[in-house]
Amino acid sequence: MTEKAEKSLKKFYVGFFVVAMALAGVVSYYASSHPDGLEKVAENEGFLETAKNSAVSGSPLADYGIAGLDNERLSVGLSGIVGVVITALVGMLLFKFLKKKS
Amino acid sequence: MHIPDGFIDLPTSASVGLLAISGTAVALKKARTELDDRTAPMAGLTAVFIFAVQMLNFPVAAGTSGHLLGGALATVLVGPWAASLAVTVVLGVQALLFADGGLTALGLNIFNLSIVAVLVSHICFKLAKRVLPKIRSSIPLAAAFAAFISVPVSAASFALQYAIGGTGTAPAGTxxxxxxxxHVLIGIGEALITMLTISAIISTRADLVYGWKNNKVTLEVKKA
Structure with missing residues (x-):
């Protein structure tokens, strides 16, 4: 790959990442808070109460918020950014490892 | 469509969990054939993008929302094996840190969203590509078709798990x-988001879209 091509590729990767950051960090606040399809069906069909709290329901990030942070916008946005960064680390490491082994 | 703990009994969750582990093991092995210097970062970024967009629930019908599952998007961007792993990474992060989707239900969710959705997307995308004209602008359409089909099929996969091991009293047919x-309605949203995303990426960096690159048997080498 030429230096120029490599630069433009990096630019694309960074752009893609920034878009994801903006979606998780800013746009997420405007997401619909209605139950999703499965939750709604469970509610209508009377089996929603069979759900049990996950063992990690006490996680400081549980349900896309930061525990103790009352500002809803900040809480959702920050949890999204943390999630993006963690997913990036796990994903990049996994795929880098898989690639190298080939 | 993240199943919480409790909806499906433990024996069923464990059995499907074994299927999910086997499928993921195969994907780990096969993904190596799809990953190179360019696609490996792309696969990581695809996981990141899916995580982000899954936070964006959109309204579908009275009091109901849906969000992207991402199986089709990932399949078209990075190929089915890496796609399956990318979605699994997202589900793992969500279940372990965000309490989104149960822990005992993680295998069920991986099965429905990383295996069923990706497999269905892969098949539908290939079929649609065969029917549509062999031009670049067909790719977002084929991706949209795959996305649309993948959502209700994943929902049906949950319904099957409910029929086998659901703890609720509602009849399985209902x-x-x-x-x-x-999920047919949510599938429309899935198709739109997938189509827009693939369109945007293919118009800037078509060379990074697995579903398009893979159309060509030979690689064109452009001399600068």
Missing amino acids: VFAAMFST
Whole structure:
């Protein structure tokens, strides 16, 4: 790959990442808070109460918020950014490892 | 469509969990054939993008929302094996840190969203590509078709798990009908988001889209 091509590729990767950051960090606040399809069906069909709290329901990030942070916008946005960064680390490491082994 | 703990009994969750582990093991092995210097970062970024967009629930019908599953998007961007792993990474992060989707239900969720959705997307995308003209602008359309089909099929996969090991008292047929019809609507959102994203990426960096690159048997080498 030429230096120029490599630069433009990096630019694309960074752009893609920034878009994801903006979606998780800013746009997420405007997401619909209605139950999703499965939750709604469970509610209508009377089996929603069979759900049990996950063992990690006490996680400081549980349900896309930061525990103790009352500002809803900040809480959702920050949890999204943390999630993006963690997913990036796990994903990049996994795929880098898989690639190298080939 | 993240299943919480408790909806499906433990024996069923464990059995499907074994299937999910086997499928993921195969994907780990096969993904190596799809990953090179360019696609490996792309696969990581695809996981990141899916995580982000899954936070964006959109309204579908009275009091109901849906969000992207991402199986089709990932399949078209990085190929089915890496796609399956990318979605699994997202589900793992969500279940372990965000309490989104149960822990005992993680295998069920991986099965429905990383295996069923990706497999269905892969098949539908290939079929649509065969029918549509062999031009670049067909790719977002084929991706949209795959996305649309993948959502109700994943919902049906949940309904099957409910039929086998659901702890609720609602009849399996009713749950299937409700899941299927709701997720046909959510599938429209899935198709739109997938189409827009693939369009945007293919118009800037078509060379990074697995589903398009893979159309060509030979690589064109452009001399600078």
